[in-house]
Amino acid sequence: MNLRYALTAAALVALAIGFWLAAGTPPDAVQGEYVRIIHVHVPSSWVAFLAFGGTLLGSAGWLITKRARFDHYAAASAELGVFFTALSLLTGMIWGYVTWGIAWDWGDARMSSTALMFFVYLGYLALRRATLNPVDRARRSAILGIVAFVQVPLVYFSVVLFRTLHQTPSITTEGSTMESSTLRAMLFGLFAFTLAYAAFTTWRTRQLIIEAELTATDAEHAGSAVTAPTLGGRP
Amino acid sequence: MRFWRTALRIAMRDLRIEGRSGEVLLTTIPFGLAALFLIPLALPLDRQLIATVGPGMFWIVTLLFGMFVTFRQSAVESPAQRETLRLLGVDPAARFTGRVITSALLLVVFEAVLAPATVVLYAPEPIDGWPLLAALGIALIGTMAVDVTAGLRGRTSLAPLLVAPLSVPLLMPAASAAAAIRRGDGIVVPALLMGFAVLALAILGVMTAHSLEEASG
Numbered sequence: 001m002n003l004r005y006a007l008t009a010a011a012l013v014a015l016a017i018g019f020w021l022a023a024g025t026p027p028d029a030v031q032g033e034y035v036r037i038i039h040v041h042v043p044s045s046w047v048a049f050l051a052f053g054g055t056l057l058g059s060a061g062w063l064i065t066k067r068a069r070f071d072h073y074a075a076a077s078a079e080l081g082v083f084f085t086a087l088s089l090l091t092g093m094i095w096g097y098v099t100w101g102i103a104w105d106w107g108d109a110r111m112s113s114t115a116l117m118f119f120v121y122l123g124y125l126a127l128r129r130a131t132l133n134p135v136d137r138a139r140r141s142a143i144l145g146i147v148a149f150v151q152v153p154l155v156y157f158s159v160v161l162f163r164t165l166h167q168t169p170s171i172t173t174e175g176s177t178m179e180s181s182t183l184r185a186m187l188f189g190l191f192a193f194t195l196a197y198a199a200f201t202t203w204r205t206r207q208l209i210i211e212a213e214l215t216a217t218d219a220e221h222a223g224s225a226v227t228a229p230t231l232g233g234r235p
Numbered sequence: 236m237r238f239w240r241t242a243l244r245i246a247m248r249d250l251r252i253e254g255r256s257g258e259v260l261l262t263t264i265p266f267g268l269a270a271l272f273l274i275p276l277a278l279p280l281d282r283q284l285i286a287t288v289g290p291g292m293f294w295i296v297t298l299l300f301g302m303f304v305t306f307r308q309s310a311v312e313s314p315a316q317r318e319t320l321r322l323l324g325v326d327p328a329a330r331f332t333g334r335v336i337t338s339a340l341l342l343v344v345f346e347a348v349l350a351p352a353t354v355v356l357y358a359p360e361p362i363d364g365w366p367l368l369a370a371l372g373i374a375l376i377g378t379m380a381v382d383v384t385a386g387l388r389g390r391t392s393l394a395p396l397l398v399a400p401l402s403v404p405l406l407m408p409a410a411s412a413a414a415a416i417r418r419g420d421g422i423v424v425p426a427l428l429m430g431f432a433v434l435a436l437a438i439l440g441v442m443t444a445h446s447l448e449e450a451s452g
Contacts, residue, residue, distance in 0.1 A: 063446060109407075119400035126396060130389045140383045143443045144397065147379055150435045151404045154428065 004206065007199040014192035018043075021185035030099075035182070037095040042186055043193035044088040045114075050197060051081030052121065052152050059145030062138050068212060069205070071138035074145050076204035078124050080197060085118045109158040117155050120148045134212060238329045245325075245333025249308070250340070258307050259341045264348050267300040271349065271356055282358070289357025294406055297346055297369065302398050304345055305338045305377025314386075317448070327444040331378060335440065338374035346370060368429045372405035373398070375436040382447040405432050 018039070028035035058074025061067070092111065093103040105111060124144050131137035178186070253259055274292050275285050320330060346366040380397045384390035408428045440447075 063443070112407075113404060116400045116403050120397070123393070123397040123400065126389075126393055127383065127387075130384075130387045130393055139446055139449060143379070143446055144383055146443065147376075147436070147439055148401065150432060150439070151401065154404050154432070 004199070004202045007195065007202055011192065011195040011199040014188070014195045018185065018189045018192035021181075021188050025182045025185050026179065031095075034095060034098045037091050038182075039186055039189045041088055041091040041095060043189040044084045044091060046190050047193045047197045048081050048084040048088055048117075049152060049156060050194065051077045051084060051201075052117075052149060054201065055081060055121075055124070055145045056149040059142040062142045063146075066138075068134070068138065069209065071134075071142065072205045072208040072212065073201065074141065075125075075128060075208055076201050078121055078145065079204060080200050082118065082121045082125060084193075084197075085114060085121070089114060089118065110155070113151070113155040113158045117151055120151065124148055134215070238326060238332075241326055241329035242332035242336065245330050246336040246340075249334060249337035253307075253337070253341065259304050259345065263300055263303050263307075264345055266303075267296050267345065267349055268352055270296050270300070271352055275356065286358050289353055292357065293349060293353040294369075296349060297342075297366075298373065298399065298402055298406060301342050301345065301370070301373045301402075302377055302395050304341050305374055305398070306381060306394055308334055308338065308378065308381050321448065327448040328441045331382075331440055331444040331447065335371075335374045335378050335437075338378060339371045342370035342374055343367060365429065368433060369406055372429070372433050372436065373402050375433065375440055376401050376405075379436075379440055379443075379447065405429065 022036055022039035025036065025039075027033050054077030055074045058070045058072075058077060061070035062074065089111070092114075096105065096111075097103040124141060127144055128137055128141050131140055271292060274288075278285060278288070321327075343366065346369075350366070376398050377394075380394045383397065384394045387393060408426075
């Protein structure tokens, strides 16, 4: 069994256990059953940050080594980051609607900055799509992959730096304010989503490598089909 | 010293081209003023409301038209000119810095015209924020976006898609700095945020200048 299959199996098992643990947590006195949204929302946000960090590393790796594998990893990680950012925004909006009474609050620095981060990485994916030459694409997107990461710390620390509706971190070095079984389920959820990220990334990176190989093969066939014109009728 | 001399020469060259063509002064600034003039027509005739949205409109127009100011680089510098500079051995980092200086200066001029116009048209309170830092931030991001999208078919729509969301986190503290001070929140947080972002962008821009030049081929 290779690494991809092992990671996928581990991720599936971990996700199943994570959801089972989340289902077993008690409802919140104020939020009721909706408190369970955090078991998807928090791990999604974490994986989004992790994925954009992966894009940063892949981009830096390509610029240093010029190995295509790093570029494919950066792309795969960005795609997953965009997906998990969207999931985080969506679950946050649902939770906000039932808890705060509004799905979107413009005064909330975390929501606004996360949405901006989402658009920045959509731009990253659009740039990749717009560039046809693989080396050119890798170079351009590597630079953007590094520049785009500048705002990730701003998004993460926005709840601390600004007066905002979003709560500050519940888990600090001094302990946690959460109920113990909820905390346990959420921590396991973080682990399960991280495994899922690793599994998805390895599959998607592999797929991008195969795509690149096929494109290179196609290009060769297209080129070899062109032959020199023959001027018939004259010796 | 040689780095800065080269950067300033590039900046002087770009400013001379701007002086001759007047793209920013004669086209972008009047267009920005027209936008400021049109926005209140879409709002109810409520002086208080118009005065409230005034500063926000100033920053929106600065961002959207500021992008045009930075994107003008792709029009003034042809691939042949870039190739010549490369063959002459001009340091890409100095070239990048020079172009950022030009764009930042032009953006400051743009803001200097726009700010009094906003006060006249909207009668807001004095416009909050740090226009100089905002101009520098937009200039840095815009210059990088121009290089990253150079030569692509969809660059006219792609470059704004990259610049706008990246610039907003910079503009948020820039726009709210004075208000934060008045509220008693202090100057440290917005100053640190802006400083960190601009410094990080400047370092990244200079570090990736060689790759950016190859990308813009």
